Amino acid sequence: MPPLTSRPPTTPVLAAETRHAVSVVLNGTPRTGHAHPRLLLSDFLRHELGAHGTRVGCEHGVCGACTVRLDGVAVRACLTLAVQADGRRIDTVEGLAAANQGRMTALQEAFRRHHALQCGFCTAGILMSLTDYLGRNPKPTEEELRDMLSGHLCRCTGYAGIVRAVMDVTGQAGGVPARGPAEGGHV
Numbered sequence: 738m739p740p741l742t743s744r745p746p747t748t749p750v751l752a753a754e755t756r757h758a759v760s761v762v763l764n765g766t767p768r769t770g771h772a773h774p775r776l777l778l779s780d781f782l783r784h785e786l787g788a789h790g791t792r793v794g795c796e797h798g799v800c801g802a803c804t805v806r807l808d809g810v811a812v813r814a815c816l817t818l819a820v821q822a823d824g825r826r827i828d829t830v831e832g833l834a835a836a837n838q839g840r841m842t843a844l845q846e847a848f849r850r851h852h853a854l855q856c857g858f859c860t861a862g863i864l865m866s867l868t869d870y871l872g873r874n875p876k877p878t879e880e881e882l883r884d885m886l887s888g889h890l891c892r893c894t895g896y897a898g899i900v901r902a903v904m905d906v907t908g909q910a911g912g913v914p915a916r917g918p919a920e921g922g923h924v
């Protein structure tokens with residue numbers, strides 16, 4: 738049996754105890770902050786750059802509350818290190834209206850119209866995922882949409898309003914019918 742050879746030691750690229758400059762384009766604006774190599778992107782956005790619209794729930798990639806777009810692609814900010822975002826574009830929920838002349842986007846308006854949120858804790862992440870997803874699949878079937886939404890935990894809405902909002906904004910009939918107050922729904 739040949740002798741085991743040890744791997745050559747890897748050279749650390751970033752010193753663990755040093756805060757490194759991280760420059761991003763956040764919602765179209767160049768921003769620079771500092772981060773230890775282990776700092777999560779979610780914490781960097783909230784605590785270093787003051788972008789509090791991104792929520793932090795489970796912090797291990799399950800709930801989807803922290804979802805942002807990194808170079809256009811929806812990612813879990815709690816599973817991404819801040820230093821990985823250096824030199825890249827980040828879009829958060831604050832940027833949706835900012836990129837729409839200060840007005841809520843059609844998707845946000847549909848959420849409002851269809852009561853697609855209650856406490857709102859999950860909403861920023863869902864909006865960012867949907868913004869990416871609908872760019873790639875502009876007319877999802879309800880089944881496809883529910884499959885996509887399975888990556889987000891919402892404890893309040895039962896998802897019915899979210900499905901209705903997306904079916905509405907994509908110009909499709911369907912979704913779970915609205916329920917009246919007697920059935921536990923909203924007017």
Ligand code: FES
Binds near residue numbers: 792
């Ligand atoms: S906080 Fe990131 S997935 Fe839950």
Ligand code: FES
Binds near residue numbers: 855859892
């Ligand atoms: S609206 Fe409360 S968790 Fe979704």
